[in-house]
Amino acid sequence: MKRIYLFWIGFLGLFPVTSHGQEAFGTVVGTVTNPQQAPLSGVTVQLVAMAMKGVTDGAGKFALDKLPAGPQKLLFTHVGFQSAQVEVIIQAARATQVAIVLLPVDYQLGEVTVKGNRSTGEITRLPPVHAAYLTTGKKNEVITLGTTHANVAEKTGRQIFAKIPGAFVYDMDGSGNQVNVATRGLDPHRSWEYNVRQNGVMTNSDLYGYPASHYSPPLESVEKIELIRGTASLQYGAQFGGMLHYVTKGADTSKAFSLESIHSVGSYGLRSSYHAVGGKIGRLRYYAYYYQRGSEGYRDHSQSNAGAQFIQLAYQLKPAVLLKAELGRSGYRYRLPGPLTDSMFHRNPRQSTRSRNHFSPDIYLPSLTLDWKLSARTRLSWITSAVLGTRKSVLLDAFADVPDQMDPVTGEYKPRQVDIDRFNSYTSELRLLSEYRVGPFRSTVAGGLQLLRNRLHRQQLGKGTTGSDFDLSLSDAHWGRDLWFNTRNLALFVENVVYLTPALSLAPGLRFEYGETHLTGVIRYYEPENVPRRIRHRFPLLGMNLQYNFNAQNRFYAGWSQAYRPVLFKDVIPGSVLERVDQNLRDASGYNAEMGVSGHYQRSIHYDISVFHLQYNHRLGNLVLTDSTSKAYVYKTNVGNSRTRGVEVYLEVIPVLTNRLAVSFFTATAYLDAIYQKGSRVVGNENYAITGNRVESVPRWMSRNGTTVRYRGWSATLQYSYVGKTFSDAANTVAPTPNGAKGLVPAYGIWDLNATLLAGKHYQIRMGMNNLFNRQYFTKRPAFYPGPGIWPSDGRSMVVTVGIKL
Numbered sequence: 019m020k021r022i023y024l025f026w027i028g029f030l031g032l033f034p035v036t037s038h039g040q041e042a043f044g045t046v047v048g049t050v051t052n053p054q055q056a057p058l059s060g061v062t063v064q065l066v067a068m069a070m071k072g073v074t075d076g077a078g079k080f081a082l083d084k085l086p087a088g089p090q091k092l093l094f095t096h097v098g099f100q101s102a103q104v105e106v107i108i109q110a111a112r113a114t115q116v117a118i119v120l121l122p123v124d125y126q127l128g129e130v131t132v133k134g135n136r137s138t139g140e141i142t143r144l145p146p147v148h149a150a151y152l153t154t155g156k157k158n159e160v161i162t163l164g165t166t167h168a169n170v171a172e173k174t175g176r177q178i179f180a181k182i183p184g185a186f187v188y189d190m191d192g193s194g195n196q197v198n199v200a201t202r203g204l205d206p207h208r209s210w211e212y213n214v215r216q217n218g219v220m221t222n223s224d225l226y227g228y229p230a231s232h233y234s235p236p237l238e239s240v241e242k243i244e245l246i247r248g249t250a251s252l253q254y255g256a257q258f259g260g261m262l263h264y265v266t267k268g269a270d271t272s273k274a275f276s277l278e279s280i281h282s283v284g285s286y287g288l289r290s291s292y293h294a295v296g297g298k299i300g301r302l303r304y305y306a307y308y309y310q311r312g313s314e315g316y317r318d319h320s321q322s323n324a325g326a327q328f329i330q331l332a333y334q335l336k337p338a339v340l341l342k343a344e345l346g347r348s349g350y351r352y353r354l355p356g357p358l359t360d361s362m363f364h365r366n367p368r369q370s371t372r373s374r375n376h377f378s379p380d381i382y383l384p385s386l387t388l389d390w391k392l393s394a395r396t397r398l399s400w401i402t403s404a405v406l407g408t409r410k411s412v413l414l415d416a417f418a419d420v421p422d423q424m425d426p427v428t429g430e431y432k433p434r435q436v437d438i439d440r441f442n443s444y445t446s447e448l449r450l451l452s453e454y455r456v457g458p459f460r461s462t463v464a465g466g467l468q469l470l471r472n473r474l475h476r477q478q479l480g481k482g483t484t485g486s487d488f489d490l491s492l493s494d495a496h497w498g499r500d501l502w503f504n505t506r507n508l509a510l511f512v513e514n515v516v517y518l519t520p521a522l523s524l525a526p527g528l529r530f531e532y533g534e535t536h537l538t539g540v541i542r543y544y545e546p547e548n549v550p551r552r553i554r555h556r557f558p559l560l561g562m563n564l565q566y567n568f569n570a571q572n573r574f575y576a577g578w579s580q581a582y583r584p585v586l587f588k589d590v591i592p593g594s595v596l597e598r599v600d601q602n603l604r605d606a607s608g609y610n611a612e613m614g615v616s617g618h619y620q621r622s623i624h625y626d627i628s629v630f631h632l633q634y635n636h637r638l639g640n641l642v643l644t645d646s647t648s649k650a651y652v653y654k655t656n657v658g659n660s661r662t663r664g665v666e667v668y669l670e671v672i673p674v675l676t677n678r679l680a681v682s683f684f685t686a687t688a689y690l691d692a693i694y695q696k697g698s699r700v701v702g703n704e705n706y707a708i709t710g711n712r713v714e715s716v717p718r719w720m721s722r723n724g725t726t727v728r729y730r731g732w733s734a735t736l737q738y739s740y741v742g743k744t745f746s747d748a749a750n751t752v753a754p755t756p757n758g759a760k761g762l763v764p765a766y767g768i769w770d771l772n773a774t775l776l777a778g779k780h781y782q783i784r785m786g787m788n789n790l791f792n793r794q795y796f797t798k799r800p801a802f803y804p805g806p807g808i809w810p811s812d813g814r815s816m817v818v819t820v821g822i823k824l
Contacts, residue, residue, distance in 0.1 A: 044108040047081045048116035050074050050094060052272075058096055058120060059337040060391065064145055066091040066103065066570055070460065071147060071453065072394045076337060086520035091570040093145055094118050097332070097340070098271030098303065105570070122272035139165040139726060139735075140624045140670050140682070141181045143616060144244060146515070146523070146565070149218070149389075150399040150449040151253055152464045153246060154515045154525045155563025155575045157612055157628055159668075161243040167726070167735040167772035169786045170237035171282035171290050171311075171817050173197050176739045177770055177788075178237070180722045182245060183626075183666035184688030186715070186741070188797030189811045190804055194290070194311060195322055195350050196234050201247065202610075202632045203662035203692040203716040204259050207800075208232065211583075212262040213255035217330075217344060219385040219403040223441045225255070226505040226535050226555070227474035227587045232379035232409055232441075234348045236309045236326050238280050238292040241267045248610030248632065249577035252511055252527040252561045253464065258581045258610065258632065266328065269296035269303040277824045284817035287314030287321075301334040316812040317355040318370040324350035338391035349380035349407075351488060357418040357800075357807025359758035367794045367810040372422055374434060375413035376488040377804065381441070382406045395453040402446045409439040412482050412490055417757035418807035436480035436490050442473040465512035470533070474503040476587060479542075500540050503587050507533025507555060525563040527579070531555050537590060544592055553585050555605060572617030575628075582607040588802070589638050589654065600655035608633035608659075614666070624670040632662040639699060639748070658697020660713050664690040680728040685721065692716040699748050711750045715798055717742035717765070731776035740767045746799035759799060759806035766795035784819035788812065 050061045057078025064071045065085060074080045082092075087110040094102045099120040106114055141161065146154040159182055163170060168177035172194040175187030184201045200206035208230035214221045221233040244263040246254070254261040270276040280292040290311035296304060306329040313322050326349070332342040356372030385403035392398055412434050414422050424431055449466035479498025483489050513527035533555040561579030568574070583606040590599055614628025639657030670684040692713035698705045724737035743765040745751065754761030769790040775783045792814035799808060 043084045044087050044110050045081065045083045045113040046085060046092065046106060046108065046116060047079070047113050048118060049078045050080065050096075050118045050120060051078055052099070053119060053121060058099070060334075061094055061096040061099075061120065064093045064095070064147065066093050066145060073338065073391055089570065092116070094120060096120055098122060098269060098298065122270060139167070139181075140618075140672075140684075141626070141668060143626075144246070147451065147462060150397050150451045150464060150466075152451075152462065152513050152515055152525060153250075154523050155565040155577050156246055156249050157575060157577075157614060157616075157626070157666075158244065158246040158250075159626070161245075163237060163240055163242060167733065167774055167784070167786070168237075169770075169772065169788055169817055170240075171284065171819055172288065172788075172815075173234075173237055174770075174788060175199055176722065176768065177737065177772070178243070180724065180737055180739070181668055181670070181684055181686045183668050183686040184664065184690065184720060185686075186717070186720060190798070190800065190809050194288075194313070195324060195352055196232075199262070200259060201245075202259075202630060202664065203690050203713055204632075205715065207803075209259075209262055211257055211259035213250075213257045213260070215254075215261065215263045216346065216383065217266055217385075218263075218387065218399070218401055219344070219383060220255075220445055220447075221381075221383060221405060222443075223381070223405055223407075223409070223439075224443050224472045224474045224503070224505075224587075225470065226472055226507065226533075226584045227476075227503040228409075228439065228441075229257075229584075229586070232407070233346070233381040233383055233405065234324075234326075234350070234379075235264065235266070235328065235346060236290075236292055236307075236311070236324075238290075238309065239266050239294065239307050239326075239328060240264050247612060247630075248581060249561060249563060249579040249612060251579050251581040251610065252529040252559055253513055255468075256509075256529065256531060256559055256582045258583060258608065258634065260610075266330070267294065267296075267305065268330070269298055269305045269332075271298040271303060273297050274299050278822070280819060280821040282817055282819040285815035286316050286812075287312070288815075288817065289313075303330075303332040303334075305330045315353070315355070316815070317368045317810065319353055319373040320355040320370065322350060322352040324348070340387075340389040342387040342389070344383070344385045344387070346383040347381065348383075349378065351376060351378040354413060354804050356422075357758060357805040357809055359418045359756065359807065360754040360761065362418065362758070363794075363796065363808045363810060367796075367813070371418050372414060374422060374431065374486040375411075377411045377413070378488065379409045380407050397451045399449045399451075400447070404445070405441055405443040407441050409441070410490060411435075411437045412488060413805075415805065417759060418805075419757045430484040431486075433484055433493060434482040435478075436482040436492060437478045438476075438480075438490065440475040442475075444471045445469070460517045461514060463512065463514045465510075468507075468509040468511070470505065470507040470509075472503075472505040472507075474505075474587065476501045476503065496542065497540075498542050499591065501587075501591070502538045503535060504538070505533060505535040507531060509533075513561075521567045523565045525565075527561040527563070529559040529561075531557055531559070531582075535584070541591070553590070553603065553605075555584055557582065557605075557607070568617070571619070572615070574613070574615050576613035578609060578611045580607070580609045585638070592654070598653050600653065603638070603654075604636045604656050606634060606636045606638070606656075608635045621675055622672050624668075624672075626666070626668040628666045630662075630664055630666065633659070634661065635659040637694075637697065639697060657699075658708065659695045660692065660697075661695055662690055662692035662713065662716065664688055678730055680726070682726045683724070684726075685723045687719075687721040687723075689719055690716055691718065694748060697748070706749065708748045708750075711748055712745055714745050714747050714750075715763075717744050732773070734771065734773035737770045737772075738767060739770070741765060741797070744798075747801070757806070758808045759801075761799065763796065763798060766793060766797075768793055768795070780823050782819075782821040782823075784817075784821070786817045786819075788815045788817070790814065 179185035204211035214231040294307035354375035355370035481494040559580040563577035612630040616626035674681040772786040
């Protein structure tokens, strides 16, 4: 194995260099200005088909030499300005002149202003080199929220990710509290199978203790969502899902002051307001927002209130040096209505089984970013950030068929359970991207290191009050579990793209994780020596991507990358004295493999069709064993492997596209075959093999289909979403249990209708009808939070949004 890694390291550095004859090359020179004809310095100029870049100087001038002759596309990007892409004809041994005018960013209340032909909200792709990251050969999608009709006020996942094939979403937190999404058969719980980021800053609460992303900014603040699938595990983080990146709106640099205000009202008491200001004063750019939302909820006793704030200050120290400071905060309080049994759901899905359960995360996200363009071919990025905050709950933790009733003698309810997590996660990530040439081969290397220091304090099983409000006080000063989960980790990563020809590129990569987690504290019902005290994370991850460009618009991509998921806090904590934990638990590991084609034909057909294989080894589970006294106990250990294979198809056809009218039809359909290759589960007091069973919460078919019509300032989208049936447990239980915790999750289909009206330059009105035909359904039977059983999704609802941009 060591020989393989040494070979890979050598492969990353240098390719054997041989000459393949002379190719015809040319040069492009030009200038970039703003609409007032003032030169723009620091504009990135990139050859779309390759990772060849340049940067404009103080006079707005640039030059790219040794470009392959023939038609090529150039991409111009600059902070605070709309990107521009132009096609030029490179002539051999000659200089081609271009003059580009970049328009300032004008979000028009989230709706991108388009000159000429109108956008239909089609999915776009990241360039091969994106900031200090490489995306060559990786499946990736970009959702521009301003060009969609998605219900952002309530973060309706099936609309937001409508054109992402295989995106599985479920709702469990009420109106608009959280985004729960996964792809390729992974668990969507708080998107914790992804490396989740905002503006490049990680938002996972604790990657090694509890990787859920509780930080939940309003989607009114988000310009676009970037999704890079699992083969991104080397550069971003080792997660199986890949990277999920929320890019916030930014300052309008054409003004010293700008204002945006968005207000929404809707069914079940929904009301939200979003206010943002921004601008540019000299070298300083600023952007800030304030957000509030409240809802009575679809179900009884399901009220929620949320708030978020954000400020960004960016100072241009030099044309090539940008220093940026950000502070974001998000929090909400949700009254949990409790799970239902199947009979309860069929009788009345809006009913509640709990009125005294509350949940509230409150997260702060400070960061400092240095972006330094050392030269036209070298870029350095250094991000230091933290995730600080709490996750608090007070609830009666019981199955749906256990009523929360007053004691007839005392006249009081049972004491509730209090749980508090305190997150202190610190990250410093240094990246360097550089372009170089070895003989006839152009290459781009991206590498760096990531330091993490996480300290998670978990206090659980506290005996709370018998009251009904959000009261975290204890009637007994001692916690059932009072634990610290301390992690230090160093990750080194490098990926190198070698352009074997102008059309063909190969990108090997390597990531090495070196860290350790220590568990300290007290579990009152358990002997300390039976709990794992140290978990090591020391292993390399390898990957390889390939891309072949048929032309500037269409490509073939393929990739393979190893991934892993660390043992989590909840995995090592025994739930009772009847459980024991393997002292040598292993992190789950495996790989992603994918290949596909993507691109577009003119403006009328957009597509991305891929196949994939996701291998997930060393899954955690339970076994029933006996000790030396023949006493049975549940043993938590690594029990088996699973694999998911599938096909993902995105296709959008635009038969009509003029300056006034656009009509499009789209489908985002996925087939997933997810099975356990080996493993066992505990049923009663016996172990049963689950080899050949389907992985829980993975439907065979998911399909979202729709049509969008845009005419002048009016547009609308009609969408149908279908999700096939799934199992709630690895045993593939079909008949529901009396408490609703296990059983089949039926297939469901949902219709949504959303429309937008642009009333002049500064005003916008959005209207949406969600779940048009009031389908009663649920997306999952959770095994843990927010409680085992059925959690119904919302029925028919309506939302109206009014926005102003000045």
